[in-house]
Amino acid sequence: DAKTTQPPSMDCAEGRAANLPCNHSTISGNEYVYWYRQIHSQGPQYIIHGLKNNETNEMASLIITEDRKSSTLILPHATLRDTAVYYCIVRHSLNNAGNMLTFGGGTRLMVKP
Amino acid sequence: KAGVTQTPRYLIKTRGQQVTLSCSPISGHRSVSWYQQTPGQGLQFLFEYFSETQRNKGNFPGRFSGRQFSNSRSEMNVSTLELGDSALYLCASSEGSGGNQPQHFGDGTRLSIL
Numbered sequence: 001d002a003k004t005t006q007p008p009s010m011d012c013a014e015g016r017a018a019n020l021p022c023n024h025s026t027i028s029g030n031e032y033v034y035w036y037r038q039i040h041s042q043g044p045q046y047i048i049h050g051l052k053n054n055e056t057n058e059m060a061s062l063i064i065t066e067d068r069k070s071s072t073l074i075l076p077h078a079t080l081r082d083t084a085v086y087y088c089i090v091r092h093s094l095n096n097a098g099n100m101l102t103f104g105g106g107t108r109l110m111v112k113p
Numbered sequence: 114k115a116g117v118t119q120t121p122r123y124l125i126k127t128r129g130q131q132v133t134l135s136c137s138p139i140s141g142h143r144s145v146s147w148y149q150q151t152p153g154q155g156l157q158f159l160f161e162y163f164s165e166t167q168r169n170k171g172n173f174p175g176r177f178s179g180r181q182f183s184n185s186r187s188e189m190n191v192s193t194l195e196l197g198d199s200a201l202y203l204c205a206s207s208e209g210s211g212g213n214q215p216q217h218f219g220d221g222t223r224l225s226i227l
Binding site: 030031032034036041042043044045046049051087091092098099100101102103104105 | 117144146148155156157158161163168169171203205207210212213215216217218219220221
């Protein structure tokens, strides 16, 4: 699976949009981009994933550049409860690829009042 | 649907003992994966089971083993515990193994070795 690069930490004001970048310049055409977050003392929580198109769900939006070499996770109105470590991961799309996720260091997002 | 359930939540053992951790996946999920999380190494993949067969294994010694039952519930076992095995052990489940199927994690078992 392709390696990802994320900034180690970011701050965001409560109520503002949080934009978390991820670089995955070696991604291949059949690899998905996944985002998880981990709040202290809890297991990672699935947020969203996408292959080529932008995706949106009740938690966040995922914007993938046209060349797929980078993506941005957007939390539209950040709250204090969004303070967490956010992980960007790429996964192969094949059905028999298995479920091994390779976690990097992630981005520690601090939402401030 | 109930989420992934891991038991126990906390466990204290001493060096040389063995331990068994349990994971109940989300109903209908056939794949169960295990991860170890430590402050120094972060989240690392241990192994994955699908339909009672181990499909992938991470770079851990043979003291770490697991199994999956016919109802998809899974257990992992660590024998001859070492101080370095102190960690949060996480279980994740998914319906299958395709890249388009997200894994969902439990809140883990925190294992402390004295």
